[in-house]
Amino acid sequence: MLRLLTPVLFPSVLLFASCSGDGQKENATAPAENTPPPAAASKPLVVPQLNADSAYAFVKAQVDFGPRIPGTKAHAACAVWMEEKLRSYIPDVMVQKGIATTFDKRKYEIKNVIASYKPELSKRILLCAHWDTRPFADRDKGNNLNKPFDGANDGASGVGVLIEIARQLSIAQPEIGVDIIMFDLEDYGQPENSTFPPMQDSWCLGSQYWGKNPHKPGYFAKYGILLDMVGARDAIFPKEGASVYYASSVVDKVWGTASKLGFGSRFINAKSNPITDDHVYVNQLANIPCIVIVHYDVNDSDFFGHHHRVTDNMDQIDAEVLRQVGQTVLQVVFEESVAN
Numbered sequence: 001m002l003r004l005l006t007p008v009l010f011p012s013v014l015l016f017a018s019c020s021g022d023g024q025k026e027n028a029t030a031p032a033e034n035t036p037p038p039a040a041a042s043k044p045l046v047v048p049q050l051n052a053d054s055a056y057a058f059v060k061a062q063v064d065f066g067p068r069i070p071g072t073k074a075h076a077a078c079a080v081w082m083e084e085k086l087r088s089y090i091p092d093v094m095v096q097k098g099i100a101t102t103f104d105k106r107k108y109e110i111k112n113v114i115a116s117y118k119p120e121l122s123k124r125i126l127l128c129a130h131w132d133t134r135p136f137a138d139r140d141k142g143n144n145l146n147k148p149f150d151g152a153n154d155g156a157s158g159v160g161v162l163i164e165i166a167r168q169l170s171i172a173q174p175e176i177g178v179d180i181i182m183f184d185l186e187d188y189g190q191p192e193n194s195t196f197p198p199m200q201d202s203w204c205l206g207s208q209y210w211g212k213n214p215h216k217p218g219y220f221a222k223y224g225i226l227l228d229m230v231g232a233r234d235a236i237f238p239k240e241g242a243s244v245y246y247a248s249s250v251v252d253k254v255w256g257t258a259s260k261l262g263f264g265s266r267f268i269n270a271k272s273n274p275i276t277d278d279h280v281y282v283n284q285l286a287n288i289p290c291i292v293i294v295h296y297d298v299n300d301s302d303f304f305g306h307h308h309r310v311t312d313n314m315d316q317i318d319a320e321v322l323r324q325v326g327q328t329v330l331q332v333v334f335e336e337s338v339a340n
Contacts, residue, residue, distance in 0.1 A: 052323035059160035067148040070108040086115040089170040100205040103190035117178040124177035126224035129158025130186030139308035150313040157231030161326040176337035207278035211285025224290030226279040233318035241274030247289035
């Protein structure tokens with residue numbers, strides 16, 4: 001994942017009021033014939049509870065394939081698994097394919113896996129994450145610098161939460177359109193010490209491709225939420241700078257929801273530096289206000305402590321953190337489903 005950015009339901013029971021009963025007085029005044037009947041009570045909003053164990057299992061399933069480096073067997077196998085798993089919950093799934101050239105002059109096939117819940121509805125929310133793994137642990141030390149790594153948090157955590165959200169949508173069936181996009185080739189960006197000629201926009205190649213070639217002509221969503229590195233036990237999510245710049249109202253909505261749910265100590269009221277991640281290109285190319293929930297230490301101005309290191313494995317993943325992030329996003333989606 002990324003670098004710092006320079007510049008800048010379950011069915012509910014309807015309750016009805018009733019005025020009849022055995023104790024009604026015989027001489028009570030009869031209602032006029034044109035008196036409207038009592039109105040039904042408004043249907044309460046019931047948000048399903050995200051299953052932490054399920055989200056954790058979806059993270060582990062990806063890691064079990066091995067590092068999902070573009071061009072590898074693990075990458076190809078994980079793409080098939082993701083497509084099939086999403087389709088088991090949401091019938092409308094496609095794999096958007098394209099060709100991308102990376103900073104080292106290699107060409108790879110992009111595979112953006114896209115699930116569209118209730119595609120017939122015009123009111124839509126976009127949820128996204130990246131699913132590929134960086135090819136080398138370039139923030140590690142010594143002999144580890146060129147080694148592949150599991151990418152349990154950086155990549156797999158966001159995908160695991162979104163697949164669990166897809167499962168919950170299939171059960172609760174809210175009346176809102178939701179598009180879940182797993183972006184490919186986010187993490188093949190050019191290292192700072194690269195000997196190759198500088199490449200502009202070398203990160204987030206999958207979201208750049210989608211932004212220029214949306215999966216449906218004229219596609220638009222009310223707003224988007226990107227998840228990246230959302231599973232570590234010590235995760236802290238500040239308000240990321242580019243998100244505040246492009247979609248401050250969405251940031252306020254999500255962080256306010258997290259606080260309401262009791263997760264305010266994790267979704268902190270502090271602003272971080274802007275970063276380059278898929279949400280930047282969703283904003284710039286697709287013109288959809290999009291934010292990122294990302295683990296970032298505002299004191300050290302740095303990411304998750306095992307970022308792009310061989311220690312980014314399942315030992316770092318906390319199911320409760322996955323639940324808090326997923327529950328926040330579910331709450332936002334369900335509240336949006338009943339909003340005017």
